[in-house]
Amino acid sequence: DVFIFPKRRGLGSLDVAITAAGNPPNSPSSAILALVQTALEEYSGFWGDVRAYAPTKEYLNITALVTGSVSQTDVEKVIRDYVGLLKPGETFVASTLVSQIRALPGVTDVQLTPATNQAPTLNVFVTGWLRIGTLTVTML
Template sequence: MAAPAGVATECRLTVQGGTDRESDASLLARLLKIIRRPPAGGNRYDYKNWALSVDGVTSAYVYPLRRGLGTVDIAITSADGVPSEETVRRVQAYIDEMRPVTAKNALVLKPTVTAVPVTVQVKLDGIDLDEAKRRIRTALKEYFDTLIPGDGLTVSQIEAAISNVDGVIDRRLTAPTANRAADTVNRIEWFKAGAINVTEMPS
């Protein structure tokens, strides 16, 4: 049956805040966590599980007493990193419904990303500079992906990630130059790789 004149038969919508279809392995891991740590009246694992049960949340990190006695803060991430405001609102509403009455206040928030520029000179053997850049960027992304919201930045680990790249036989890191603690007082800081500048050491 044809649509009436002037009525479109197509409807296009933009959808945000969702996640890719969950894999069987991911589902099994979540179920095992719930079995191993069943609901316990509002401990930190309950808050984590409550947050993870909301669509669009891939990770949750709980910070008890961050704002004083009776407070619990939960930082959430999504598949794209920082979640949408809508996802934060839905998680907040669900946790407000589930949390025990003895919990004075629970706050759901998204981490604040701080991009960390990396500048390094390298000495190469067997690879050219373009290939070295590609490998170093991959290695640094893998390192920064191990950091969760609230984790500090360790310069020696950045240096190790670069030194372990095949074809790099020496390196001189000029940025960052010092370890950095994440700000977890005014926000939940999350260090991510910023611009990566790789050049060859002078001969």
């Protein structure tokens, strides 16, 4: 996938974060980045300030305490799917994940850590991309 960040490094710049297909998506190879960079430079001409790059993975350690008759595997899948779909620069919204877990049949309660939203680093030097570090699901 391609994520465009105009003016990230200043007026006239165009930065393109690239991710590789997969489940969850992953970082692209250096060969893919080089091909994209070449294509951008050819398209933009000598005046273009363009840059293709891989976003920086930032890892979230997630713990879920779940009450109910749901399977641990189903809860883990919901968590992995949610975080796996986060785009570079996108914030982890704890309440959204809790809602998705609570929507599973048999779930009566969820306690999630982190319990607050987590924003990746997003500045002129870094485009953070939230990924799962450690995942611990405990059924109560």
